[in-house]
Amino acid sequence: MPEQLTRRNLLKAATVISAVSAVGLTACSSSSTPQATASPVASPTLPKTVSNAEEAGQLVLQYAKYGASIGSYAIAGALIHNATGNVIGAVASNVLFAIQNRVNQFLDQAVTSGSNESFPFDPTAHGERQLTYWYFENRKKLNLPDPQDITLVTSLDPCAMCTGTVLAAGFNVGVFAIDPFAGINFNSTGTFVDLPEPLRAQAKRRFGYYGTQGGRAYVGGPSVAFSGTLANQSTLDDCYSVYKASSDNVLASRKGSDTDPSQLVDPATNPQAAAVISAYQQACPSAFSIKLANYRQPTPALHALLKKLRDTTPGAKSAAAYVDPFGNVLSAFADSMATDPVATALQNVIQAYSQTRFNLTNSSSTHDIALKSLTSAKYGTFVFLNAPSPRVATSFADLGAYGSTVGTKAPVLDPSPFQYFEPPLSGTVSELRKVIAAMPPLYSQLVAINPQPVR
Ligand SMILES: [Zn+2]
Known part of the structure; x- marks a missing residue:
């Protein structure tokens, strides 16, 4: 079950981080070695209730700083119950409450000879x-309020992936800092020209940008928690400045993780890579079951695998796969939106590929072979059974997830690293291209997503 696998990993890792943070802090503090990363910050103590925008801002700011302290980006969010101001997880559960970004994480110092090196996690x-995963995992069990009665407060404007996710989930969204590069309100107007209808109308109702003392006025819908209160301008400024500083720190501390494929050895034909193969097969039963002669030319066998995954996964509508630069299919899943309305096939694929790679790199016994066999997913090919649908929130989230996975300027390649066997389940590919062209600069200009049919 891919959704169980990936969510279990996410939640397990989050719990472990909370549990060990005090120990990590002590170890880092006593080190005399200058760190390329942000100063360590204690795992924040969470208030169970917040009563205005400023308190909500302080809450997510503290968690954002915590994100930087584990080697990732200083961005964080929390779920707030509109009617009570309760921080949802803090009241309902003692395990998970507000969550920081975990795109990167420090590797275990046992594999880095004691230095702080971060590596892409997911x-x-x-x-x-x-937070959205956590909500749907716990909604029934903890009798959580409905999404429309909750505000997801975030330190930085949501990216395309998160915007599609929270719109599909139905949360209100309260935002502090603007992200002019990847944020859905990148032009600060609150008009959401980068979203297709009907998502644009929904965002105007559900999103809100907090006003500040002496600064901007509130812009957004009426149902965002604390929309009638002001935050301090310094809180908003801090949300942005800690994020910017963390980006520099991630770059400075990141272990080389974008190895050019010409420097890699094919794990499928390397006897030393048995652990790589078995780890991927544990994460994804069909891993290494297909090898393409040309990694940019998906075959009828891959088409058949994706259809089989869709047809054998209850409630699934589509499927997707990741093919590495040697033509190995390393990760292939159907969507699992029957159990979690935001668990798309593509995101299941990305999570299984990335988390497995991190775990292999983070273990002493497989560290070296993982670095020799695996690289950034931007070098491979993503293959969809159906092209993303241009007006559907979860498809918009997928465009965002792909953009976040590639993340850097990509040459215009033909064939494209973004291919599909069949048309969108709703809408057309030409509409999809228009949606992509209107997206924030990260997606429309830097990554320049280029959907192409399999030839
Ligand atoms: Zn995001």
Whole structure:
């Protein structure tokens, strides 16, 4: 069950981080070695209730700083019950409450000879995305309020992936800092020209940008928690400045993780890579079951695998796969939206590929072979059974997830690394291209997503 696998990993890791944070803090504090990363911050103590925008801002700011302290980006969010101001997880559960970004994480010092080196963990592990997972995992068990009665408060404007996710989930969203590069309100107007209808109308109702003392006025819908209160301008400024500083720190501390494929050895034909193969097969039963002669030319066998995954996963509508630069299919899943309305096939694929790679790199016994065999998913090919649907929130989230996974300027390649066997389940590919062209600069300009049919 892919959704159980990936969510279990996310939640397990989050719990472990909370549990060990005090120990990590002590170890880092006593080290005399200058750190390329942000100063360690204690795992924040969470208030169970907040009563205005400023308190909500302080809450997510503290968790954002915590994100930087584990080697990731200083961005974080929390779920607030509109009627009571309760921080949802803090009241309902003692395990998980507000969540920081975990796109990168420090590797275990046993594999880095004691230095702080961060490594990509999961490009989909943004705070909003993880909070949404947690919500649907716990909604029934903890009798949580309905999404429309909750505000997801976030330190930084949601990216395309998180926007599609929270719109699909139905939360209100309260935002502090603007992100002019990847944020859905990148032009600060609150008009959401980068969203297709009907998502644009929904965002105007559900999103809100907090006003500040002496600064901007509140812009957004009426049902966002604390929309009638002001935050301090310094809180908003801090949300942005800690994020910017963390980006520099991630770059400075990141272990080389974008190895050019010409420097890699094919794990499928390398006897030393048995542990890589078995780890992927544990994460995804069909891993290494297909090898393409050309990694950019998906075959009828891959088409058949994706259809089989869709047809054998209850409630699934589509499927997707990741093919590495040697043509190995490393990760292939159907969507699991019958149990979690935001668990798309693509995001299941990205999570299984990335988290497995991190775990292999983070273990002494497999560290070296993982670095020799695996690289950034931007070098491989993503293959969809159906192209994303242009007006559907979860498809918009997928465009965002792909953009976050590639993350850097990509040459225009033909064939494209973003291919599909069949048309969208609703809408057309030409509409999809228009949606992509209107997205924030990260997606429309830097990554320049280019959907192409399999030839
Ligand atoms: Zn995001």
